[in-house]
Each structure stands twice: as C-alpha cells, then as structure tokens.
Amino acid sequence: MPTYDALKTADADIYNALMGEMTRQTEGVELIASENYVSPAVLECMGSVFNNKYSEGYPGKRYYGGQEYTDIVEQLAIDRAKILFNAGHANVQPHAGAPANMGMYFALLEPGDTVMGMDLSHGGHLTHGHPVTYLTKIFKFVRYKMKDIETGEIDYDEMRKVALAEKPKIILAGFSAYPRELDYAKMKAIADEVGAYTVADMAHIAGLIAGKALRNPFDDGFDVITTTTHKTLRGPRGGMILTREEALGKKMDKMVFPGLQGGPIMQMVAAKAVAFGEALKPEFQVYARQIITNAKHLAQYFMDRNVKLVTNGTDNHLMLIDCVKSWNLPGGEVEKLFDRIGITLNKNMIANDARPPMDPSGVRLGTPAITTRGMKEAEMETLGGFMLSAIEKRSDDAAISALHEEVKTFCKKFPVPGIAK
Numbered sequence: 001m002p003t004y005d006a007l008k009t010a011d012a013d014i015y016n017a018l019m020g021e022m023t024r025q026t027e028g029v030e031l032i033a034s035e036n037y038v039s040p041a042v043l044e045c046m047g048s049v050f051n052n053k054y055s056e057g058y059p060g061k062r063y064y065g066g067q068e069y070t071d072i073v074e075q076l077a078i079d080r081a082k083i084l085f086n087a088g089h090a091n092v093q094p095h096a097g098a099p100a101n102m103g104m105y106f107a108l109l110e111p112g113d114t115v116m117g118m119d120l121s122h123g124g125h126l127t128h129g130h131p132v133t134y135l136t137k138i139f140k141f142v143r144y145k146m147k148d149i150e151t152g153e154i155d156y157d158e159m160r161k162v163a164l165a166e167k168p169k170i171i172l173a174g175f176s177a178y179p180r181e182l183d184y185a186k187m188k189a190i191a192d193e194v195g196a197y198t199v200a201d202m203a204h205i206a207g208l209i210a211g212k213a214l215r216n217p218f219d220d221g222f223d224v225i226t227t228t229t230h231k232t233l234r235g236p237r238g239g240m241i242l243t244r245e246e247a248l249g250k251k252m253d254k255m256v257f258p259g260l261q262g263g264p265i266m267q268m269v270a271a272k273a274v275a276f277g278e279a280l281k282p283e284f285q286v287y288a289r290q291i292i293t294n295a296k297h298l299a300q301y302f303m304d305r306n307v308k309l310v311t312n313g314t315d316n317h318l319m320l321i322d323c324v325k326s327w328n329l330p331g332g333e334v335e336k337l338f339d340r341i342g343i344t345l346n347k348n349m350i351a352n353d354a355r356p357p358m359d360p361s362g363v364r365l366g367t368p369a370i371t372t373r374g375m376k377e378a379e380m381e382t383l384g385g386f387m388l389s390a391i392e393k394r395s396d397d398a399a400i401s402a403l404h405e406e407v408k409t410f411c412k413k414f415p416v417p418g419i420a421k
Ligand SMILES: Cc1ncc(COP(=O)(O)O)c(C=O)c1O
Pocket: 034, 096, 097, 098, 099, 101, 125, 127, 174, 175, 176, 201, 202, 203, 204, 228, 238, 239
C-alpha cells in the first residue's frame, strides 16, 4: 500500500482529507448502488506516470511520439473488453459514463432525431433525456415505463405503440434505479420494426454481465453497449463504448476522438485494462453472482419485516425502498438517519412518486461494494438489522450513537481493498 509520505509533506490539507476519507470508507458501510472498491493493482495504475503522457489518437495511430507503452496498455484494455463482453469493437477512452453516452448519441444521430429511453422516474438516467441536460436541446426523447410497478414489468406493448408513432432512431435500454431484468429480445424486435439502433447503457450492471450473472444485450442482437467502468465492473472511474460490429465501432472512435474529447486519460486506460483482466478471472463470476445473492437476501429480509420495496424485490444488485409506505418517512430523512450510524445510501425517486425530486419518497441501496468486502448472506441480515433498529430508535440519540459504534466494530471484520488495515 502507498505510504502517502510525499503528499503528507507537500500538502497537509489534502493529506488530512484523504486520511479522513480512508477512515470513513473503512469504518462505514457503503450501500450506494453505483459505488465499489477497486483493487490495489487498479489503484496503483491510477496513481502512475501514465498520467504524464499525451496520447491523442488510438494505438498505432497517435498524434504524438513516445507511445510504445501507452499503445500496449490501451490495446490490452480494448482486447480484454472485447472478450469480456463478446464485442466486435471497444473504445476505452470516454472519460466517464456521461461522455460515453454523448459519444454514442452523436455518432448515431443527427440533431432533431428521437431517442426512446426509460422514464427517468421509473429508473432511467439523467443522460437518457432529463430536461436539465443539454442533450434535450439537441434530440427529442420519448419514454417507456413499467406496466406494473408491483412486478417491474415494462410495458412493451406501449413501447411498441410509441415507437411506431415516434420512429426513434435509438431504442435505449438501461437504468440507474431499476431492480429488474429487461427483455432485450423484445426491445430488439420493436427496434427492428421501426429501423432503430438498439443501445444498452449498462453502466450499473456491466460487472454483472461481465461476470455472466446477467444476460448480455449483445446476445439478443443489440448494436451498442455504453457503460461506466467504476460501478459493478470495479474499475477506475471511466466510460466505454462497445459495439457488436466493427464498422459501427469505427464511427464511435471518430466521435470520441476527435469528435468530442482530447487526449485519453491514460492512467485510467491502464487501470481499465487491469480491471478487465481481473473481471476475466473465474473469481469475478463468483463475485458477480454473490452481489445478486446478497441483494436478493437483503430484499427478502426487508420484505419479511413489512418493508415496501419498489417491484417487491430485485433481480440485480440494487433495490428501492418506499420509505413513506414502509415507515411514513421521506427518503431524505432515512438517508440522513443511516448516515448517523455509518451506513451510506441515497435518497431516490420511486415510480409515480407523489413527492418532489429533491425530497423523494424512496432510498436506493445496492450490494456491489459490501460484496467486494467479502460480506455474504449472514451479513445482509446483520446490516438489515442495523437499519431497522435505526428506524425504530431514531428519536433516541444515545441508541443511535451506540448503533454507530456497533457498525464500526462490524466493519473492522471486512477490510477495504487498497486501504491498510
Ligand atoms: C445508467 C447510467 N448511465 C450513465 C451514467 C453516468 O456515468 P458518469 O457519472 O460516469 O458520467 C450513470 C451514472 O450514474 C448511470 O447510472
């Protein structure tokens, strides 16, 4: 593990903040569904001298000299990503998930074209057409939703009707707050009827697909997958665009650079290569399955105790609690309460939420990070118990402080990768 001696000498303020963050991560439970802990090897790449290199272009076709080692790492990242997701082409340069989506949209669309994505209040992401994004000034976004929020089933009949009427150029699968599997084959059939591209933004579930615990949209003929690399995939913060066919991949390459970005962040590309190498190992498949086992177990623990989950369960790594129905509390208050006992999650809109976006009815939580720490079904019950105790004892400050101490003691048994014990 690095000692951070140079940082301590050079900048005490940042050093102290870093030490504080390490303690927070070590002593707390991370239930934010989009977060994870990377391996020490991934961390080492991110703090490496690859940062010092400009590498505009792609392996073998750069605008600057001195690329013998950057070419090796970027080519390895590409090759490993292609194997991991059974893709024809991979662009590993997008700086994050949002720029990956931007690259994909700009490569496939003309201004004024229509995209059909999941309704944001039913789980879709900001970059799928939230009115606050600049994307909505350029493209038109139409929506699909759940037919039944008790099961989470998507209304594919309505999706088809809207697609026939609106003729979208992209049908977009993917979400950041939806706990069920999508029927990619049905979406592909609708897209084929209207001549639309099929794109899956699998930012949240990429690790579950790489680990073969969830279905790969390419197996149902999807054209493009965009993703982040830092959530379930357990790599550095970053994005990636994959295509099933090489020809479409070339379009993505042109749009990412020079279309949108400048030089790739090469230390992150190196870290992506390492993370993809880790994900290709059989242990990663065990990890991916355990994430889902843990999520299902925690969901069942809650439901057995009258906690109302949106769609009444989960098929993936995340779940949404309807806090108003469960405890007559808004999500924001529950987020703050769990913060006080060292358990971190986020308030979240739930489908057809009666409350406003900044003060929604739900919280979202997920199991990727705690599964990385080695927690299994028994620990899901311990954590569920901590959370329900906090709800019950919320007006008793001493009891909440005592619970926080219990959480810290519990966390000590599960070291965080990359942080010395
Ligand atoms: C489905 C989806 N797409 C895109 C993004 C954006 O990723 P980033 O925050 O890396 O830009 C996210 C992040 O939450 C996401 O959940």
